Amino acid sequence: MNKSHPRSGEFRRVAENLFRYSSSSVYYARFQSNGKDISRSLRTTDRTLAKRRLADELENASKLDVKVGKMTLEELLRLYEERLGQYAPKTIATRLSIRKIFKETWPHGLNVPVHSVNTGQLELWLASRRANFKKATYNEYARFLRHLFELALKFRVIATSPAAGLKGLRVETPIRTTPTWEQFQALVADIRAQRLSADAGDSADLVEFMGLAGVGTAECTNLMGEHIDFAAKRITLYRLKTDTGYTIPIFPQLLPFLQRLQAKGQLQQGQNIFKIRDPKKSLAAACKRLNFPHFSPRSLRRCFVTRSIEVGIDFKTIASWQGHRDGGVLIAKTYSHLRSEHSDAMAQRLVVH
DSSP states (O other): OOOOOTTOOOEEEEETTEEEETTTOOEEEEEEETTEEEEEEOOOSOHHHHHHHHHHHHHHHHHOOTTTTTOBHHHHHHHHHHTGGGSOHHHHHHHHHHHHHHHHHOTTOSSSBGGGOOHHHHHHHHHHHHTTOOHHHHHHHHHHHHHHHHHHHHTTSOSSOTTTTOOOOOOOOOOOOOOOHHHHHHHHHHHHTOTTOTTHHHHHHHHHHHHHHTOOHHHHHTOBGGGEETTTTEEEEEETTTTEEEEEEOOTTTHHHHHHHHHTTOOOTTSBSOSOSOOHHHHHHHHHHHTOOOOOHHHHHHHHHHHHHHTTOOHHHHHHHTTOOSTTHHHHHHHHHHHHHHHHHHHTTOOOO
8 A cells, every 4th residue: 555755745836837835835836838848846935036936947948949958968069069160270179179078978978958967967077077187177178068058058958058157267377488589580590590401491481470470370371372462561360269350560570571482482372371380399499409498389479569569569559460359458468567667668768867
């Protein structure tokens, strides 16, 4: 003979779509959405709070698309991969690597509905990986989860993202070495002088352009002959990461270099200007030979920005040359110490004669 559980009770309607379970006094939302009966605990015995949560549940339910409501985590991950093409190659490689690890280590299976994944499960998965991560790596994994479930939001698979509250860890600001203008010139000369290397000239050209123009490897990879407009004194650049194009002037310090490339026939329409995609190895070797600190390709951009500040160019103008759209806020934040140092140096010239 079956006996009722001592805590068994019944649902009692207290308002439209709002019910209270008699044995626990907990409120429940009970309604229909897209022809489906929904019954969900509101996790409170307080009626005022229950009414607010009921309103949230009804609003969230209205945002869902019943056609994709049963999408599994496996299907979401497949959709995520298909949409990675908008990012730069390095970002794609990073996200695909994290996606692979997620699929191999997610303990709840990939055939579960997306809407069944909760914040606690995501936090436990991140915690299980934490011991092997640097803070920056942990933040990449948290970013992956946020982007993954933001995609589910866009397709109306879920009404709220379980990853929305996942916070990144504070990463200490790294010490970024920046070559002086003299060190930059020495690096170019050293790389170009390596006669036994078949790529020395091409590598030196790329390093020299990056330092003289203040651009990164991604912009250089996409640079074609027709992007150099001597008549308008402009260069058109494209940044894949942000999917934006922008232009910079042909700076006086850059003009002789471009004229040399033109004389060598390297500025042909429809052809990439630079044969080398990344000068990382040649730059590292030159630093070692010259007994310089380790300078990365990014250091060349910082060298350009530093020199621009030192000669008195304002942050807003420099930012526009970097393809930024923030009016110089990031440049000011990153390089404000240089502006102060330059200001102090200029102040010393105000001497009494």
